[in-house]
Amino acid sequence: MRDEVDLVVPVKTLDRAKTRLTSATGDPVTHAALALALAMDTVAAALRTEGVRRVVTVTSDPAVAAEMAALGVESVPEPAESGLNAALRHGAAFLRSDRVGALQADLPALRPAELAAALRRAGGRRAYCPDRQGTGTTLLLAAPGCDLDPRFGVGSASAHAVSGAIALLGPWPSLRCDVDTADDLRVATALGIGEHSSKITVISTTK
Numbered sequence: 001m002r003d004e005v006d007l008v009v010p011v012k013t014l015d016r017a018k019t020r021l022t023s024a025t026g027d028p029v030t031h032a033a034l035a036l037a038l039a040m041d042t043v044a045a046a047l048r049t050e051g052v053r054r055v056v057t058v059t060s061d062p063a064v065a066a067e068m069a070a071l072g073v074e075s076v077p078e079p080a081e082s083g084l085n086a087a088l089r090h091g092a093a094f095l096r097s098d099r100v101g102a103l104q105a106d107l108p109a110l111r112p113a114e115l116a117a118a119l120r121r122a123g124g125r126r127a128y129c130p131d132r133q134g135t136g137t138t139l140l141l142a143a144p145g146c147d148l149d150p151r152f153g154v155g156s157a158s159a160h161a162v163s164g165a166i167a168l169l170g171p172w173p174s175l176r177c178d179v180d181t182a183d184d185l186r187v188a189t190a191l192g193i194g195e196h197s198s199k200i201t202v203i204s205t206t207k
């Protein structure tokens with residue numbers, strides 16, 4: 001279907017991922033397990049979303065690639081150029097899709113109905129969903145036939161707005177709740193995190 005989107009989900013190597021969450025996890029094994037679980041819940045929700053045709057992850061971590069394969073998701077190794085935006089451009093080029101998007105891998109409360117509603121709201125337009133703080137970006141959608149042109153990083157919400165993307169601002173708390181800190185994890189847990197993240201015992205999600 002022409003309106004469907006193919007999504008690239010970037011996942012950092014687990015031993016480097018989610019450094020701001022270290023206070024909630026405590027030890028490296030639990031930390032890596034949580035970083036992986038966040039990505040698995042995000043991808044599992046995306047796979048169940050109406051309007052999403054395909055999901056690929058960009059990761060050079062074999063543990064991530066193996067777990068994604070178990071979900072039926074292909075993984076592309078990171079390109080020679082480092083960084084999140086290079087990884088996303090690489091994934092988008094791999095997909096060769098008419099309509100491509102980027103979904104962050106740290107949305108463990110993501111509800112398929114909320115992602116589907118955001119995709120519908122975007123219609124055929126370049127669009128982005130800001131995180132709950134309003135500064136970062138959780139979802140970026142290219143217009144059909146256009147490059148993804150990702151501008152993730154500090155202040156990416158305004159960078160995406162400047163690039164011509166419209167803001168997707170519906171009642172979609174699960175799509176806006178990226179988990180960077182223990183406080184974010186507390187908010188996501190209150191919304192209802194997915195089965196993989198629920199199994200990880202963290203030290204504390206309170207400040």
Ligand SMILES: Nc1nc2c(ncn2[C@@H]2O[C@H](COP(=O)(O)OP(=O)(O)OP(=O)(O)O)[C@@H](O)[C@H]2O)c(=O)[nH]1
Nearest residue numbers: 010011012017018019020058083084087104105106
């Ligand atoms: N493949 C890939 N993914 C990345 C890279 N940098 C960030 N990501 C992913 O992009 C998403 C958003 O990144 P952040 O929220 O900053 O996550 P993070 O870098 O793991 O967290 P911090 O260490 O706390 O900054 C997460 O899903 C990361 O896994 C990268 O260089 N390559």
Ligand SMILES: C=C(OP(=O)(O)O)C(=O)O
Nearest residue numbers: 136137152153156178180
């Ligand atoms: C890289 C980003 O993620 P975060 O702000 O969550 O680090 C971003 O939102 O552009």
